[in-house]
Amino acid sequence: MLFGSFCISWLLFVASGLPATGAQPPNVLFIAIDDQNDWIGAFGGHPLAQTPHLDRLAERGTIFLNAHCQAPLCNPSRTSLMLGLRSSTTGIHGLAPWFRTLPEWRDRVTLPQHFKSAGYRTLTSGKIYHGGVGGPQQRLREFDVWGPAGGIGVRPEKKLIPPTPMGNHPLMDWGVFPHRDEDKGDYQVASWTIERLREAPRDQPFFLAAGFFLPHVPCYATQQWFDLYPDDDSVLPPVDERDRDDTPRFSWYLHWELPEPRLRWVRENGQWRNLVRSYLACTSFVDAQVGRILTTLEETGLAENTIVVVWGDHGWHLGEKQITGKNTLWDRGTRVPLIFAGPGVTAGGRSTQPAELLDLYPTLIDLCGIDPRDDLEGISLKPQLVDASARRARPAITSHNQGNHGIRSERWRYIQYADGTEELYDLENDPNEWQNRVGDPELAEIVAEHRRWLPKVDRPPAVGSQHRVLTYDPATDEAIWEGRVVTRDAEIPQ
Ligand SMILES: [Ca+2]
Ligand SMILES: [Ca+2]
Numbered sequence: 001m002l003f004g005s006f007c008i009s010w011l012l013f014v015a016s017g018l019p020a021t022g023a024q025p026p027n028v029l030f031i032a033i034d035d036q037n038d039w040i041g042a043f044g045g046h047p048l049a050q051t052p053h054l055d056r057l058a059e060r061g062t063i064f065l066n067a068h069c070q071a072p073l074c075n076p077s078r079t080s081l082m083l084g085l086r087s088s089t090t091g092i093h094g095l096a097p098w099f100r101t102l103p104e105w106r107d108r109v110t111l112p113q114h115f116k117s118a119g120y121r122t123l124t125s126g127k128i129y130h131g132g133v134g135g136p137q138q139r140l141r142e143f144d145v146w147g148p149a150g151g152i153g154v155r156p157e158k159k160l161i162p163p164t165p166m167g168n169h170p171l172m173d174w175g176v177f178p179h180r181d182e183d184k185g186d187y188q189v190a191s192w193t194i195e196r197l198r199e200a201p202r203d204q205p206f207f208l209a210a211g212f213f214l215p216h217v218p219c220y221a222t223q224q225w226f227d228l229y230p231d232d233d234s235v236l237p238p239v240d241e242r243d244r245d246d247t248p249r250f251s252w253y254l255h256w257e258l259p260e261p262r263l264r265w266v267r268e269n270g271q272w273r274n275l276v277r278s279y280l281a282c283t284s285f286v287d288a289q290v291g292r293i294l295t296t297l298e299e300t301g302l303a304e305n306t307i308v309v310v311w312g313d314h315g316w317h318l319g320e321k322q323i324t325g326k327n328t329l330w331d332r333g334t335r336v337p338l339i340f341a342g343p344g345v346t347a348g349g350r351s352t353q354p355a356e357l358l359d360l361y362p363t364l365i366d367l368c369g370i371d372p373r374d375d376l377e378g379i380s381l382k383p384q385l386v387d388a389s390a391r392r393a394r395p396a397i398t399s400h401n402q403g404n405h406g407i408r409s410e411r412w413r414y415i416q417y418a419d420g421t422e423e424l425y426d427l428e429n430d431p432n433e434w435q436n437r438v439g440d441p442e443l444a445e446i447v448a449e450h451r452r453w454l455p456k457v458d459r460p461p462a463v464g465s466q467h468r469v470l471t472y473d474p475a476t477d478e479a480i481w482e483g484r485v486v487t488r489d490a491e492i493p494q
Helices: 002-016 052-059 074-083 111-117 136-142 185-198 249-255 263-268 272-299 357-368 382-386 441-451
Strands: 027-033 061-064 121-126 174-176 206-212 219-221 306-312 338-341 349-351 396-399 405-408 412-416 422-426 469-473 478-481 484-487
Touching: 027 272, 027 357, 052 061, 052 272, 052 306, 052 338, 061 382, 074 111, 074 357, 111 121, 111 136, 111 206, 111 357, 121 185, 174 272, 185 206, 185 272, 206 272, 219 272, 263 272, 272 306, 306 357, 338 357, 349 382, 357 382, 412 441, 422 441
Parallel strands: 027 206, 027 306, 061 349, 121 206, 174 219
Antiparallel strands: 061 338, 306 338, 396 405, 405 412, 412 422, 469 478, 478 484
């Protein structure tokens, strides 16, 4: 009898590629939130942030308070996560290219493809990849089932803010917009995901991805989400007016030619508070959409056998270091929310160990008990999901174009730019990263320790890339971008 049931489960295992444990392996609900920094209640990034649904998920799971992206920009961050490789390894640093256009990564097995090969049904909607997947045939190669694209949804007839010095970029906008919540791409992504949960077959595990677009700009939300936040300066993050005085000049060049207005413009045009409230309002709106999905997960009885993971693709500045935008190697630019909940995950866990989005691929296959891979650059977070105090040996590493890297350990942040200039911050005593201590002789050993983690492989931008810093001459304060000389004072808007 025993032998007979062993044979049957072995046959099932061979047929499906899934472990023969008797119970079905867990499903995966994979939720991405675009440009979401740590302004989420459970993460403490903003004292007024209202995200009750994400907070509830954090209570029944484990969160990483020191998790960081591998690149502070959509395409390279998402490519890194889905391939399990650093941007310094792929050479994909900018908004292009789509990795399948590169011969080296054309057949690379992504995270959802690995789940598919293990017998999972894979589904997606909204923004998981940074667009450009291709036509119907190419799409089916990446996921079995595709839902709505999500995105911005209904837009106002004209922009709500004045033109910025970088032109009238359509994405660079925010404010109260009198549309309906149901008109938002993110609402539709949540609705589609809910339908898929309700009709999920019970005899096959799923990998279901939902990619929310907000609080990416344009930050449009209805009045009810703005009403959660006071219309006064208490919403503004702390900013040191002289903060950039001790940062290398080169750090400005990472933001050249991006449609992100600097704090000075935002302030001079009376937009700072409006931008901050818009970002918070959009965060709360997305939280409500995540809440709709999580409620369905519980109502359908799927919650107990579903791993939920929520991640942001990189951080976002709202005035800190004079930046309103992304593309930085400071904590505000690299730190992301990261929540796991479900079978095998300890409830109420709070890890302060450095974690990387790169770790999601090995973590999810570890949690689901499917075949490990030896070609991933991340490390499974399962030890921390069991015991949040478990140590991790290595820091989180973020790269932004070739030669620019941030190394975040439990206490310190070290940055090295392509011209060799450096920064060091003590996050324990200086959580806002206001004091660059790289020149402090007492900290020379700390600097040396962190330098050791700089990526050994650091590829130049892949074919089809944009935004490349080629050279910089501190004597003349000139950088060459795309073969063109630019000078900070003359050309870089601040
Ligand atoms: Ca993004
Ligand atoms: Ca400073």
